[in-house]
Amino acid sequence: DSGVTQTPKHLITATGQRVTLRCSPRSGDLSVYWYQQSLDQGLQFLIHYYNGEERAKGNILERFSAQQFPDLHSELNLSSLELGDSALYFCASSVGEDDTQYFGPGTRLTVL
């Protein structure tokens, strides 16, 4: 157990809908990262927050957004969902901006 928690574990929804994935980092960690794991794209970096501020963006679609709250938990919002958004979404956390990332168990999103 890495200490990173993600909810929900599974999410099934329909095309066009909007969902919110939640991540709680390890105690004391200030950085949160989001990654997407899909069959065709593999594991891809989406976005990084440090202490509430966005630090880096990867291949994140405009339909997706994220934020990190004052209590350091983070949410990833996915809207206008398409079939191709079906994937495993991982959150990772690290102590600072230059530390090893530890991953949560992931949220499996299925879009029907």
Next chain:
Amino acid sequence: AQSVTQPDIHITVSEGASLELRCNYSYGATPYLFWYVQSPGQGLQLLLKYFSGDTLVQGIKGFEAEFKRSQSSFNLRKPSVHWSDAAEYFCAVSKAAGNKLTFGGGTRVLVKP
């Protein structure tokens, strides 16, 4: 841009045999290198990492990896595989420890009894 190649998609190994998983990276400077393991239905667990210093790195679960700059490789090894090592293994690279990770495509390891 950095990239990672794991040439073997699947590897089947007998329990008790040795295992070596290949990883080649492309990056202009000295990279930060990682190996993660993903068991079925689980998240990614860090096995080991290389930042600098000794090029032979020891990790958890009896794994080790060797950084070879001349070959742009960071291969993972285990002398004797256990059935519980059946999983998918990912090599990753970043510019610094806290930077985004770029992952290889993964190698799925099957362990035969």
